[in-house]
Amino acid sequence: MTDQRVRDLLFDTWRGxxxxxxxxxxxxxxxxxxxxxxxxxxxxxxxxxxxxxADHWLGTTENGEDVFSQLLVGARVSIVVGFAAAAISxxxxxxxxxxxxxxxxxxxxxxxxLENWFLVIPTLPxxxxxxxxxxxxxxxxxxxxxxxxxxxxxxxxxxxxxxxxERAFVERARALGASDSYIIRTHILPNTMPLIFANTVLxxxxxxxxxxALAFLGLGxxxxxxxxxxxxxxxxxxAPSAGAWWYVIPPGLCITLLVLSVSILGYLFxxxxxxxxxxxPA
Amino acid sequence: xxxxxxxxxVAAALVTLVFVVVxxxxxxxVMGDPTTQLARLPRxxxxxxxKLKSYYGLDKPITGQFLDYAGDTATxxxxxxxxxxxxxxxxxxxxxxxxxxxxxxxxxxxxxIGAWLGVIAATRRGKAADDGLLGFSLFTYASPEYWIxxxxxxxxxxxxxxxxxxxxxxxxEDFSSWFAQAADVAEHLVLPATAMTLMLLGxxxxxxRSSMVDVLTEDFITVKRAIGLPWDRVVRRHAxxxxxxxxxxxxAIQFGIVAGGAVTIETIFSWPGLGELTYDAINDKDFPVLQxxxxxxxxxxxxxxxIADCLYFVLDPRVQAT
Amino acid sequence: MSALLEIRDLHVTHAGxxxxxxxxxxxxxGEALGLAGESGCGKTTTALALMxxxxxxxxxTGTMTLRPPDVEEPINVERRTEAxxxxxxxxxxxxVFQGAMNSLDPVKRVDTQIAQAIYLHERPKSAKDVGARIxxxxxxVGLTPALGRRYAHQLSGGQRQRVxxxxxxxxxxxxxxxxxxxxxxxxxxxxxxxxLLEHLREQLGLALILISHDLGVLSETCDRxxxxxxGRIVETGPVREVFxxxxxxxxxxxxxSLPVIGGSREMAAPIPGGPPDPGDLPQGCRxxxxxxxxxxxxxxxxxxREVRPAQAAACHFAPWAEWPAAHEAAVExxxx
Numbered sequence: 001m002t003d004q005r006v007r008d009l010l011f012d013t014w015r016g017x018x019x020x021x022x023x024x025x026x027x028x029x030x031x032x033x034x035x036x037x038x039x040x041x042x043x044x045x046x047x048x049x050x051x052x053x054a055d056h057w058l059g060t061t062e063n064g065e066d067v068f069s070q071l072l073v074g075a076r077v078s079i080v081v082g083f084a085a086a087a088i089s090x091x092x093x094x095x096x097x098x099x100x101x102x103x104x105x106x107x108x109x110x111x112x113x114l115e116n117w118f119l120v121i122p123t124l125p126x127x128x129x130x131x132x133x134x135x136x137x138x139x140x141x142x143x144x145x146x147x148x149x150x151x152x153x154x155x156x157x158x159x160x161x162x163x164x165x166e167r168a169f170v171e172r173a174r175a176l177g178a179s180d181s182y183i184i185r186t187h188i189l190p191n192t193m194p195l196i197f198a199n200t201v202l203x204x205x206x207x208x209x210x211x212x213a214l215a216f217l218g219l220g221x222x223x224x225x226x227x228x229x230x231x232x233x234x235x236x237x238x239a240p241s242a243g244a245w246w247y248v249i250p251p252g253l254c255i256t257l258l259v260l261s262v263s264i265l266g267y268l269f270x271x272x273x274x275x276x277x278x279x280x281p282a
Numbered sequence: 283x284x285x286x287x288x289x290x291x292v293a294a295a296l297v298t299l300v301f302v303v304v305x306x307x308x309x310x311x312v313m314g315d316p317t318t319q320l321a322r323l324p325r326x327x328x329x330x331x332x333k334l335k336s337y338y339g340l341d342k343p344i345t346g347q348f349l350d351y352a353g354d355t356a357t358x359x360x361x362x363x364x365x366x367x368x369x370x371x372x373x374x375x376x377x378x379x380x381x382x383x384x385x386x387x388x389x390x391x392x393x394x395i396g397a398w399l400g401v402i403a404a405t406r407r408g409k410a411a412d413d414g415l416l417g418f419s420l421f422t423y424a425s426p427e428y429w430i431x432x433x434x435x436x437x438x439x440x441x442x443x444x445x446x447x448x449x450x451x452x453x454x455e456d457f458s459s460w461f462a463q464a465a466d467v468a469e470h471l472v473l474p475a476t477a478m479t480l481m482l483l484g485x486x487x488x489x490x491r492s493s494m495v496d497v498l499t500e501d502f503i504t505v506k507r508a509i510g511l512p513w514d515r516v517v518r519r520h521a522x523x524x525x526x527x528x529x530x531x532x533x534a535i536q537f538g539i540v541a542g543g544a545v546t547i548e549t550i551f552s553w554p555g556l557g558e559l560t561y562d563a564i565n566d567k568d569f570p571v572l573q574x575x576x577x578x579x580x581x582x583x584x585x586x587x588x589i590a591d592c593l594y595f596v597l598d599p600r601v602q603a604t
Numbered sequence: 605m606s607a608l609l610e611i612r613d614l615h616v617t618h619a620g621x622x623x624x625x626x627x628x629x630x631x632x633x634g635e636a637l638g639l640a641g642e643s644g645c646g647k648t649t650t651a652l653a654l655m656x657x658x659x660x661x662x663x664x665t666g667t668m669t670l671r672p673p674d675v676e677e678p679i680n681v682e683r684r685t686e687a688x689x690x691x692x693x694x695x696x697x698x699x700v701f702q703g704a705m706n707s708l709d710p711v712k713r714v715d716t717q718i719a720q721a722i723y724l725h726e727r728p729k730s731a732k733d734v735g736a737r738i739x740x741x742x743x744x745v746g747l748t749p750a751l752g753r754r755y756a757h758q759l760s761g762g763q764r765q766r767v768x769x770x771x772x773x774x775x776x777x778x779x780x781x782x783x784x785x786x787x788x789x790x791x792x793x794x795x796x797x798x799x800l801l802e803h804l805r806e807q808l809g810l811a812l813i814l815i816s817h818d819l820g821v822l823s824e825t826c827d828r829x830x831x832x833x834x835g836r837i838v839e840t841g842p843v844r845e846v847f848x849x850x851x852x853x854x855x856x857x858x859x860x861s862l863p864v865i866g867g868s869r870e871m872a873a874p875i876p877g878g879p880p881d882p883g884d885l886p887q888g889c890r891x892x893x894x895x896x897x898x899x900x901x902x903x904x905x906x907x908x909r910e911v912r913p914a915q916a917a918a919c920h921f922a923p924w925a926e927w928p929a930a931h932e933a934a935v936e937x938x939x940x
Contacts, residue, residue, distance in 0.1 A: 120538070129309065132572060205424070243440050502706055509694045510690040512690055520712075
């Protein structure tokens, strides 16, 4: 029944179809972008900051490179970093939430304090500091974003584990002599996974925005083209003042649409996991 | 206000702050070897490096180094900027007012407009206005704020040259009066503040809308109608005040986003605040400055949370019971 | 004929489904009417419809006429606009809502909220007068006036319930509707609240509509009782008569489920099944699927008619002199 409901939400609602469609498109680009790009995205030419034309559908960059090709190729970094960082964040957050929530005591207090610290600290400045120290690369970006975004998941998981821990079926299992790891595996985890999943999808959106911001500030992987680095290059070469809208609007629009599609799906899953979130009939 | 409660909150804030200092310390003293970063000399001899080490107290044990560092931080000695050779604190001091101006304007406008729109959407649920506003706020939430800033520049500074595209004042101009100067600054503030407002608007709108929707389902709202209050007064005097409470806490929790936005928006508009300072420091690998701005941003967010707690305490009589 | 309240042919629908289907009620001044029935039968809807407080999406038709003693012209509620209703609400008819846990604005003090009601409908001479009146109201419901300075969360459940009663009396209405005023209270508190309501009735000459699924509660305070089932009234009459000689099978079963001290130790079997879904109503008498005496005649809608003096029931086989064990006997009795 539950799987059917997810499928209904995903395939039978406008939101589900749009979200899946857009996300599918970007994932496709992430995989095949470089193959279908008309030009080599790093091939410079003398045709600098040129407006869109038949040769260059979205014009050229400050180095004469084809904007459209760069756009297609840039999808890969956003998708890879977004999902990988979210996965790390989910793993870390779920583990901390699970351990703290289940075992309680000083472990929980310590982990909870750690969690609260990460929640209070401004995330982008923290990521900036870490990324600058570690010299930017794709791996560093994934690690930095993943290691700073886990606290939200941690808190949600901890709250859920706390309620589950007190439920009758857990007490019964314990009375029957079940070990902690058994209880966690068979009772706690299955009831927490949907929550973790729904939350992680929304973290993907945050991770994509974070990568873009870091890249824009100059902390992206210098060997790769991403939408964030496109915006960085556009900005530092004065494209806005030159009115080069073809260079400046598309990368940001792609980021927005990707984040939108992931968010729509994230809210959909959240709705499935927590029926209370569904709007009451007026 | 219960002084014990306040003392508890302040103590918690200070502990968080201490951990920021500890974090900063370990990040820069332990993770990277400071001498290679501090020295920046192409071919420094071992003796020179040793002299630098003892000068910066780097030959002491870790705890000693930390206490030095903590003490320095407490007296606002945050080191020397590697780019400008001025003290980090001086750089920060000059930048803070500009960031406050930008962030203050943006947050205020976003809260007012967002809350107002949230009430409208909640009282017209399911209708076109609600759907339109939801779509708009989702879009502004998903879009990078610096990209919005770039679009604003394109629209209102390049294609329609109404506003300046950057900086906080027209450079080189002599102002006849304080008022003329303030007006110039205000003109320069419009676009960056708009970017910041748009960044936060969607968030505050969504929070207020969902808060209002919850409050409107409460029993006491029906009771207020039952005693004969007209609906607009029920909304204004009873629904809105109760709906504002979660807005205060939730927006405080998300205050870190404001700090992040300040960095990117100031960069786009060359606005001489902490964000621009951070951006320059990133490019120059100016670690003392990076440490310093991170510290200041953290203090700001911790302070904002503390203020929000106090505000909530004043606004919600139920909190006093704890 | 100057009944305080006359409801005629009240129909309420929601999304096309009937919630109330032709409700008629009459209430005299100072009378206490009990409205009984299972949850979902439409009791609360009737109260909300009377005050036109149903949320959007509900449509209501029918006439509702109020004739308070201190008003010259009768109030035709069905014709009143929203603005017109705001004048009538609380001043002539007030409502003590079900579940007082969250009936007060949490961020405002109790006395402020009672004063609010007063200022809405009267022009008091001074704030002191209002303060004195609030103190009186709180004392009347058995609370100390000092509690007025408190916030809702600082009061216990029983205290909150009493505050809501005080609020309901604030504008001196001639009719108070109390919706499940004792549910969620313990038995002791229940008795106190009921005694309070009885006392207020005597003291102030209030008319009362008491809504409850608990027949025991209604028997103590009410003069007349109306039993509702699936959006219709199935029986009305004086409380003693209805309890002694119920004229509708549903009423009979409800009464059977009340334990009697000193009576048989057997528990009456619960009525099988549940109330019908408004979207899927049975043909004819709505109680037919669960009625042990159902016959073919019951496929016809039974009208609510007088079957004994002052007692009306909506059953083809009423009046019931006694309750036979099986259906055959009933049919025979009706034919014979």
